[in-house]
Amino acid sequence: MLLLFLLLLSPSLVVSLNQEGLYLQQVKLGFDDPDGALSDWNDRHDTPCEWSGIKCDSETHSVTSVDLSNANIFGPFPTIICRLPNLTNLSLSNNSINSSLPGDISACQKLQHLDLSENYLVGPIPSTLANITTLRSLVLSGNNFSGDIPESFGRFQRLEELVLIGNLLNGTIPSVLVNISTLRVLNVAYNPFTPSQIPSDIGNLTNLEVLWLTQSNLVSQIPDSLGQLKRLINLDLAENNLDGPIPKSITELSSIEQIELYSNSLSGSLPEGMSKMTALLRFDAAMNHLEGTIPDELCSLPLESLNLYENRLVGTVPAGIALSPKLYELKLFNNRLTGELPKDLGKNSKLVTFDASQNNFSGEIPANLCAMGALEQLLLIQNSLSGKIPESLGQCQSLRRVRLSNNKLSGEVPAAFWGLPHVSLLELAENAFSGSISKTISGASNLSLLLISDNQFTGNIPEEIGSLGNLVEFSGGYNLLSGSLPATLVKLSELSTLDLHNNKLSGELPSGIQSMKKLSELNLSNNGLSGEIPKELGSLLVLNYLDLSGNHFSGEIPLELQNLRLNRFNFSNNQLSGDLPPLYAKEAYKDSFLGNPGLCDDLEGLCPRQSGDKNQGFMWLLRSIFILAALVFVVGVAWFFWKYKNYRKAKNTIDKSKWTLTSFHKLGFSEYEILDCLDEDNVIGSGASGKVYKAVLSNGEIVAVKKLWGGSKKEDDSCDAEKGRMTDDAFEAEVETLGKIRHKNIVKLWCSCTTRDCKLLVYEYMPNGSLGDLLHSSKGGLLDWPTRYKIAVDAAEGLSYLHHDCVPPIVHRDVKSNNILLDREFGARVADFGVAKVVDMVEKGPKSMSVIAGSCGYIAPEYAYTLRVNEKSDIYSFGVVILELVTGRLPVDPEFGEKDLVKWVCTTMDQKGVEHVIDPKVDLCFKEEISKVLSIGLLCTSHLPINRPSMRRVVKMLQEVSAENKPKTGKKDGKLSPYYYEDISDHGSVV
Known part of the structure; x- marks a missing residue:
C-alpha cells in the first residue's frame, strides 16, 4: 500500500506512451520485420523520439520525421501514419511495401518530403497527392506504378523534386507539369510512356536544375524553349525517338554541366554558340544522324568527356581540343572525319579513352597521347594513318587495349611496346610494320589476343612468347616470319587459335603439342615446315580446324587424327606417303590430300594405278560386285527417302492446319516457316525442358525455337530442373506470363505455337550462346573483366525485374551460367523459364514445391531440404554465377572434393588469400573491383536466406562498384549516374 501511495504521488515514475507512439506501434504491427529494425519501438518511453528512424521537434517532442529506408520491412502502406499531426518527412525507400498507394495519403497535410522509392507499390499514382500543398519532394522511383501521371500534379505549389524513374507508367507525359514553377528536379526516365512530345513550354520551369527523360518514348523535336532553363545543370534526353536538329537555344544553358542526347535520330549540325556553355563537362550526342563539322567552340569548354561517335560528321578534329585540361574520354568512331589528329592530344589532360576508329584520318599517331600516363584504350582501326608507332607509347604502362589494324602504319614496333604489362588486346593487323617481334614480349603478362597478320614482320618468333600464360589467340599470317616454331609454344595452355599461315617458317612442329589442350584452330599452311606430323595432335580433342598444307611434311598421316572432329582440314601439297586413315579415305575428303605423290589409296585420283598386278582381274570382279551392291543400296535408300518425304509432306500438310500461333510482338514470319525449320540438322541444344533449334527465316531473321518435351524423360538426374509433360493449363499460364515480360536483359519471347501433342516457344536468337559454355571453354579468355562485370550487371537487372517489377x-x-545467354555484343539475357514459378506476394512465406528444381552447385541450401521457394533461392544461384565469373571455375568440380564452388572459395580465401581464387585469365589490375564483386557474390550465397540482399540491392551494389572505380563526373540527382558508366563495346571483329 505504501508503494502504491508513493506511485500515485509521483506520476513521473509511471511511464505512459503518448498518442503518437501508439500510432507508430500500430504501424509496426502492420509490417513484417525479419531484421528487427523496429525492435526498439516499445512502450519503455513516454514518447517515440528515441526510437530508430524517428525524429521529433526539440521543444514539443512531436514526431516530425519517420525514416525507415533500407529496413527490410514487408507489408502494405501504413495509412495510419498520416495521423501524426506534425509529420514533415516520410521515407520508406528500399523495402518491400507491396500494396497500392491509398488516396487518403493526402491526410498527411504537413508532409514536405515523401520517399517511397524501390518498393513493390502498384496501381495508379493517387491524384490526391496534389492536395498536400506543403509537399516539396516526391520520390516514387523503382516501383510498379502504372497508368498516367495525374493531371492534378499541375496544382503543386511548392514541389521542388518529382522523381518517378523506373515504373510502368504508360500514359503520356502531361503538359501540366510545366505549371509547377518551383520544380528543380524532374526525373521520369525509364517508363514505357505512349509516344509523347517534350512540352513546348518546358521553358516555364525556370528553376529546373535536372531534367532526366531517358527512355521515355519521346518523339518529335526538342523545343526551342528549352534554352530558357538558365539554371539547368543536367539534361538527359537519351534513348528516345527525337528527331530534327539540336536547337540553337540549347547554347543558352549557361549553367549546364552534362548533356546526354545519344541514341536518338537527331540531324543537322552541332549548334553554333556552344562556347557560351562555360560549365559543360560532358557532351554525348552519339548514335544520331548529325552532320557537318566539330565546331572549334567546343575547345573553349572545360570538357571531361566528348562522345560524338556513330554520326555523319566530316572535316577535321579541332586542334584546340587538345588544350582541354580535364578531357579524359574522347570517342569519335564511325564518322567521316579526315585530316590529321591533333598533335598535342593527351599532352594537357589525363586522357583515358581515345577512339577515333572507322574514319578517314591520315598522318601519324600523336606522340603525346599518354603523356600524363593515364591512357587505357587506344582504338584507331580502319583509318589511313601512316608512319611509326611513337616510341613514347612504349612507356605507356596504363594501356589495356590497343587496336591499330587496317591503316598504313609502317616501320618497326618499339621494343617496349611489345611488353606492356596490362595490355590484353594488341591488334596491329593489316598495316606495313616490319622488324621482328621483340623478346620484351615476355613482359606482356596480361596479353590475351595478339593479332599481327598482314604485315612485313621478319625474324624468328621469340622463345619468350611461351611465357604469355593468358594468350588465347596468336594470329600472324601473311608476314615474313622465319626460323622454327619456338619450343615454348607448347606452354601456352590457354591458346585457342594459332594462325601463322603464309610465312617462311621451317623445321619441325615442337614436341609436347599435346599439352595445348584448348587449341581449336591450327593454321600453319604455306610455310617450309618439315618432319612428320606428330601423332600427339590426335589428343587435342577440341581441335576443329587444321591446315598444314603447302609445307614439306613427310611420312604417314597418323591414325590418331581420327580421334578429332575436324570441321576443316587440309594436308595437300606436302610430301606425305603411305595409307590414309580409314576415316578420311573417302571421296569427300580427296581435296584435302592432293599434291602428295606418295599417298596410296584406292580412291580415284589420289595415286596412280599400279600396272602388272596379278590379282587385277580378281580385284576388278570384287569392285564390280561392290559397285553393283552399292548401286542397289543407293536406289533402295533413295526410294525409302522418297516415300518418307511424301509421307512427311502429307503429314505436315495435315498438321500445319492444326497449329495455333499466339504472338507477343509484331511478327515478320508465320508458324509454317517455323515448322519447316524443325530439322535435326538445326538442333543447337537440348536441355531439361526440350530441344532448341536455330531457325533462319526467309527475311534473314534468326530465331531460336524450343520444342518442349512431349513426355517424361527417362534420365534420372536429381540436379536437373523439373522434367515431364507440361499440362495445358500450366503451359498457357506460363506463356501468358512470359509473353508480358518486356526487359532488355530477359530473352524476348516472340510467340508460341501449339497443337494437341506439341508445344513450341520462339525466342530471339543469341549469337554468342550461353555464358557457361563460353566461360568454361577454350574461349573463356575472351571474357576480360570489364565484359564479365557487364554480364553480371545485365543478368542482375534481368532477375531484379522478375523479382521486383513483375506483378506478381x-x-x-x-538461375545458372548456362541459362544466361549472350548477344552479339556480349549483353546478357536471362533465359529458360521452364521451371519458373509465380509467387503470390500476399501469401505469408514462400511456396512449397513438390520437387527440387535447379542444377547442381546452384541450389540454395534451404531449398534442398525444405522445397520452399522464394526470391532468396534465385539470389543464392546468382551468387554462384558471380563466383563463376570471378574464378572461371565450374560450380562443382572433382578438384573441390566434397565441396562446391561456394565452399571452395571461402576455404581458399581463408587459407591463401583472394588472389588464389581469381581466374588467372583476368587482369589483376582490376583486383580491387573484382574483390568487391566477389564480396557481393559471397553475400548472395549466405547460408541463411535472411542475410542475402534483394536483387534490387544486388544491382545497386554492383553499380556502385563501377562508380567507385571510374572518374567522378556525370551527376544525376546529385549522385553519380550508373548509366553514365555503361561501357560501349568495341566495334569490329574483335571483342
Whole structure:
C-alpha cells in the first residue's frame, strides 16, 4: 500500500506512451520485420523520439520525421501514419511495401518530403497527392506504378523534386507539369510512356536544375524553349525517338554541366554558340544522324568527356581540343572525319579513352597521347594513318587495349611496346610494320589476343612468347616470319587459335603439342615446315580446324587424327606417303590430300594405278560386285527417302492446319516457316525442358525455337530442373506470363505455337550462346573483366525485374551460367523459364514445391531440404554465377572434393588469400573491383536466406562498384549516374 501511495504521488515514475507512439506501434504491427529494425519501438518511453528512424521537434517532442529506408520491412502502406499531426518527412525507400498507394495519403497535410522509392507499390499514382500543398519532394522511383501521371500534379505549389524513374507508367507525359514553377528536379526516365512530345513550354520551369527523360518514348523535336532553363545543370534526353536538329537555344544553358542526347535520330549540325556553355563537362550526342563539322567552340569548354561517335560528321578534329585540361574520354568512331589528329592530344589532360576508329584520318599517331600516363584504350582501326608507332607509347604502362589494324602504319614496333604489362588486346593487323617481334614480349603478362597478320614482320618468333600464360589467340599470317616454331609454344595452355599461315617458317612442329589442350584452330599452311606430323595432335580433342598444307611434311598421316572432329582440314601439297586413315579415305575428303605423290589409296585420283598386278582381274570382279551392291543400296535408300518425304509432306500438310500461333510482338514470319525449320540438322541444344533449334527465316531473321518435351524423360538426374509433360493449363499460364515480360536483359519471347501433342516457344536468337559454355571453354579468355562485370550487371537487372517489377513476382528457380545467354555484343539475357514459378506476394512465406528444381552447385541450401521457394533461392544461384565469373571455375568440380564452388572459395580465401581464387585469365589490375564483386557474390550465397540482399540491392551494389572505380563526373540527382558508366563495346571483329 505504501508503494502504491508513493506511485500515485509521483506520476513521473509511471511511464505512459503518448498518442503518437501508439500510432507508430500500430504501424509496426502492420509490417513484417525479419531484421528487427523496429525492435526498439516499445512502450519503455513516454514518447517515440528515441526510437530508430524517428525524429521529433526539440521543444514539443512531436514526431516530425519517420525514416525507415533500407529496413527490410514487408507489408502494405501504413495509412495510419498520416495521423501524426506534425509529420514533415516520410521515407520508406528500399523495402518491400507491396500494396497500392491509398488516396487518403493526402491526410498527411504537413508532409514536405515523401520517399517511397524501390518498393513493390502498384496501381495508379493517387491524384490526391496534389492536395498536400506543403509537399516539396516526391520520390516514387523503382516501383510498379502504372497508368498516367495525374493531371492534378499541375496544382503543386511548392514541389521542388518529382522523381518517378523506373515504373510502368504508360500514359503520356502531361503538359501540366510545366505549371509547377518551383520544380528543380524532374526525373521520369525509364517508363514505357505512349509516344509523347517534350512540352513546348518546358521553358516555364525556370528553376529546373535536372531534367532526366531517358527512355521515355519521346518523339518529335526538342523545343526551342528549352534554352530558357538558365539554371539547368543536367539534361538527359537519351534513348528516345527525337528527331530534327539540336536547337540553337540549347547554347543558352549557361549553367549546364552534362548533356546526354545519344541514341536518338537527331540531324543537322552541332549548334553554333556552344562556347557560351562555360560549365559543360560532358557532351554525348552519339548514335544520331548529325552532320557537318566539330565546331572549334567546343575547345573553349572545360570538357571531361566528348562522345560524338556513330554520326555523319566530316572535316577535321579541332586542334584546340587538345588544350582541354580535364578531357579524359574522347570517342569519335564511325564518322567521316579526315585530316590529321591533333598533335598535342593527351599532352594537357589525363586522357583515358581515345577512339577515333572507322574514319578517314591520315598522318601519324600523336606522340603525346599518354603523356600524363593515364591512357587505357587506344582504338584507331580502319583509318589511313601512316608512319611509326611513337616510341613514347612504349612507356605507356596504363594501356589495356590497343587496336591499330587496317591503316598504313609502317616501320618497326618499339621494343617496349611489345611488353606492356596490362595490355590484353594488341591488334596491329593489316598495316606495313616490319622488324621482328621483340623478346620484351615476355613482359606482356596480361596479353590475351595478339593479332599481327598482314604485315612485313621478319625474324624468328621469340622463345619468350611461351611465357604469355593468358594468350588465347596468336594470329600472324601473311608476314615474313622465319626460323622454327619456338619450343615454348607448347606452354601456352590457354591458346585457342594459332594462325601463322603464309610465312617462311621451317623445321619441325615442337614436341609436347599435346599439352595445348584448348587449341581449336591450327593454321600453319604455306610455310617450309618439315618432319612428320606428330601423332600427339590426335589428343587435342577440341581441335576443329587444321591446315598444314603447302609445307614439306613427310611420312604417314597418323591414325590418331581420327580421334578429332575436324570441321576443316587440309594436308595437300606436302610430301606425305603411305595409307590414309580409314576415316578420311573417302571421296569427300580427296581435296584435302592432293599434291602428295606418295599417298596410296584406292580412291580415284589420289595415286596412280599400279600396272602388272596379278590379282587385277580378281580385284576388278570384287569392285564390280561392290559397285553393283552399292548401286542397289543407293536406289533402295533413295526410294525409302522418297516415300518418307511424301509421307512427311502429307503429314505436315495435315498438321500445319492444326497449329495455333499466339504472338507477343509484331511478327515478320508465320508458324509454317517455323515448322519447316524443325530439322535435326538445326538442333543447337537440348536441355531439361526440350530441344532448341536455330531457325533462319526467309527475311534473314534468326530465331531460336524450343520444342518442349512431349513426355517424361527417362534420365534420372536429381540436379536437373523439373522434367515431364507440361499440362495445358500450366503451359498457357506460363506463356501468358512470359509473353508480358518486356526487359532488355530477359530473352524476348516472340510467340508460341501449339497443337494437341506439341508445344513450341520462339525466342530471339543469341549469337554468342550461353555464358557457361563460353566461360568454361577454350574461349573463356575472351571474357576480360570489364565484359564479365557487364554480364553480371545485365543478368542482375534481368532477375531484379522478375523479382521486383513483375506483378506478381516471378522466381526463376534455375538461375545458372548456362541459362544466361549472350548477344552479339556480349549483353546478357536471362533465359529458360521452364521451371519458373509465380509467387503470390500476399501469401505469408514462400511456396512449397513438390520437387527440387535447379542444377547442381546452384541450389540454395534451404531449398534442398525444405522445397520452399522464394526470391532468396534465385539470389543464392546468382551468387554462384558471380563466383563463376570471378574464378572461371565450374560450380562443382572433382578438384573441390566434397565441396562446391561456394565452399571452395571461402576455404581458399581463408587459407591463401583472394588472389588464389581469381581466374588467372583476368587482369589483376582490376583486383580491387573484382574483390568487391566477389564480396557481393559471397553475400548472395549466405547460408541463411535472411542475410542475402534483394536483387534490387544486388544491382545497386554492383553499380556502385563501377562508380567507385571510374572518374567522378556525370551527376544525376546529385549522385553519380550508373548509366553514365555503361561501357560501349568495341566495334569490329574483335571483342
